[in-house]
Amino acid sequence: MQLGGAFSANQVEAHVSIKVVQKLTARTNSALESISHVAQLYSVSGEYDLIAIVQAQSLEELSAVLDDIGNLEGVERTNSAVVLETRLRR
Template identity: 65%
Template sequence: MLSKEDEKLLALLQRDGRASISDLARALSLSRATIQSRLQKLQDTGVIKGYTLELGESYLANLVSAHVSIKVKQKLTARTNTELRQMSQISALYAISGEYDLIAIVQAQSTEQLSHLLDDIGNLEGVERTTSSVILETKFKRHSF
C-alpha cells in the first residue's frame, strides 16, 4: 500500500518525469534524501517501472488517432498479439469482453497512413475482422494510478 506522500510523488512525476529531486522535495516539503529513498523503494517494488517520453500537444494534435476493435481467431491470439506489439503506431492494446477481443489505440501521421495501418492490422493472420473509430477530439485525458 502506498503512503499519501508516495501517491503525491507519483502524481508529480506523472506531470513531469524529468523533475529534479530538489524540485520534488520542495513540492512535497520533504528532504532530498527522503525523496531519493522513496524513489528507490518505488523502483525496487516495481511501482515505478521507468521514465518515458511524453509527446508534446502540438505534435499530437497533428496525428490521426483511432480505436480499432479486433476480432481474433482464438487459436492465433498469442501470435496476433505479438505481431500487433511490433507495429510502432499501436500505442496500446487492450483485451476486452464482448463481440471483439482486443482494442488497439493507433496513431498515424495522416488519414492515408491510418488507412494503410488498418489494412496491415486486418491482413494479419488470425484477425477475423476489425472496426475502427477515428478520434475527432479529446475532451480530456486523465493520468491514473
C-alpha cells in the first residue's frame, strides 16, 4: 500500500450533493459516516443538505459507492461531480 500524497494521488474523487428526507436526517448521516469511502461530510445550505467527498481506487469502485449512497434510506436524490484534476490544494 502506498502512503501519503502518492496514495491519494492515485485515487478518484467525487463531490456528491445529497438531498435528505428531513425526518431521516440522523439515520442518513450515520449511514454515510459508516461508508469508509466517504472521506468528508459537510452540512450545507441550499437545494441539497449534504456534500460528501467520496474517494475510491477506480471509477468502477466509485460508481458502486455512488450507487450505495443513492440507495440509502433517507436519500431523496444525489448529484455527483467527479474531480478530473486538482488545480490547487493547500
